[in-house]
Amino acid sequence: MFGPHLNQDMRGIRVRLLSSRRRHPAAKALLLVFGLFMMGALYSVVAPPVQVSADDTVTQQVEEGRALFAVGCASCHGLNGEGQTSGTIQGPPLAGVGAAAVDFQVSTGRMPMARPGEQAAAKPNRYSDEEIAALAAYVATLGPGPAIPEPAEYTPANISAEDLARGGELFRTNCSACHNFEGAGGALPNGKYAPPLVGLDDKRLYLAMLTGPQQMPVFSDEVLTPEDKRAIIGYLNALHEQPAAGGLALGGLGPVSEGLWAWIVGLGGLVFFAMWIAAKGAKAK
Ligand code: HEC
Ligand code: HEC
Incomplete structure (x- = not known):
């Protein structure tokens, strides 16, 4: 019976309470401070850790690459990859060759070169994938070049x-x-x-x-x-x-050698066939 009245009263009290709090002079300032605090907290959670760790990994990788380079490559390419053009062990400057060249040269085992002066031959590679990536990252800092x-x-x-x-x-x-x-x-x-x-x-x-x-x-x-x-x-x-095709690769050496085979086998066959016909013809007579 008096349920609705009570409800209305309660609502009235609640409204009065809220509006009086909202009217409090410090409310606006508090809300602003709280908002700023939340934004700061959110930002510190989301943004900086990603950036910092990426930078850290890159510099760490470059440093690791620099150290590997000093041990395995600097004797020919110079301590800073500037190259060495005199003396018995020589290597070209590496500024601008890019990470791609290092990846190719080291993963195919061409570098480090065993003996200077010859063509750098492909051989088993001595570096792990991480080490190659580090060397490549270091050389890439010497000058812009093609990336991997x-x-x-x-x-x-x-x-x-x-x-x-x-x-x-x-x-x-x-x-x-x-x-x-x-x-x-x-x-x-x-x-x-x-x-x-x-x-x-x-x-x-x-x-x-x-x-x-x-x-x-x-x-x-x-x-x-x-x-x-x-x-x-x-x-x-x-x-x-x-x-x-045909089961015989013929060395895959192109039209010249393949033509030669066609010549020998094809023409030989024809000659043989002609001789066979001639022999048959002679017998028939
Ligand atoms: C014994 C000497 C020697 C050592 C050690 C050596 N290099 Fe080389 N490197 C050379 C020479 C010489 C060439 C040039 C080969 C050519 O063009 O005939 C070369 C070429 C290269 C190239 C290709 C440059 C281009 O223009 O594309 C890269 C990249 C390279 N070296 C990286 C390395 C790295 C990385 C190491 C260490 C892991 C290394 N080299 C160790 C002598 C050496
Ligand atoms: C002027 C001659 C020349 C031409 C043209 C040429 N190459 Fe080469 N290529 C070479 C030489 C020399 C080497 C070996 C370099 C070395 O040992 O460091 C080589 C190496 C390579 C290698 C590395 C092989 C390995 O065992 O690691 C590949 C792959 C290759 N060439 C592909 C090509 C392709 C694809 C083309 C055409 C788009 C081409 N080359 C054009 C001379 C040539």
Whole structure:
């Protein structure tokens, strides 16, 4: 019966209480302080730790790279990668070669070079992935150069038949002069050689094009776009994955040797066939 009245009274009291508190002179200032405090707390939770730890990891990696460089590379490339052009052990300056060149040279075992003066040959690599990353991070601080590419850049995904054909064409115009038809490798002047390109992973192929080791020209992204490079990689993969047609690889040395085989086998067969017909004809008479 008096329930609603009581409710109304209570509401009246509550409203009066709230409005009197809101009217308190310190309320506005307190609210402002509280707001600022919350923002500060939120910011300190969200932003700084991320930044600080990223910076820390990078500087730590560069320092680690610098230390590794001093031990394994400085004897030829100078303590600060400035290069060394006199004396018996020499190495080019490394400012501007980029992280990509270090990744390629060290992961293929070319660097550290065993003996100066020869072509730096690929050999088993002595560094862990983290150490290579550290060396690369350090050399990248010496001057701007190509960064290590992401998998999406060098993996030829969903490659079409046209891409493969284009890759083959690009390979024949840009690479086969040194690496031979089908990438079998070949000799170059002055005792140098272009290694065979069989069984190399996508990243190694991409890095070689991007950085142009030793006698090899650099194929920058202006010369061969990343897409072109992927087409070439796709072509090489397809070429070396598929078993040679006819079961005999003929050395994969291109039209000349393959023509020779066609000449010997094909013409030989024809001659044999002609002799057989002649013999048969003679018997029939
Ligand atoms: C015995 C000497 C020697 C040592 C040790 C050595 N290098 Fe080299 N490095 C060379 C020479 C010489 C070349 C040039 C090869 C050429 O172009 O024929 C070279 C080339 C390079 C290149 C390619 C530069 C470019 O223009 O693309 C990189 C990157 C490199 N070295 C990094 C390293 C790193 C990293 C180490 C240590 C892990 C190292 N080198 C240790 C002698 C050395
Ligand atoms: C002027 C000759 C020349 C041309 C053109 C050339 N290369 Fe090379 N390439 C070389 C030489 C020399 C080496 C070896 C360098 C070394 O040992 O450091 C090499 C190394 C490589 C390697 C590294 C092989 C390994 O075992 O690590 C790859 C991959 C490669 N070339 C791919 C290509 C592709 C793809 C093209 C075409 C876009 C090309 N090259 C064009 C001369 C050439």
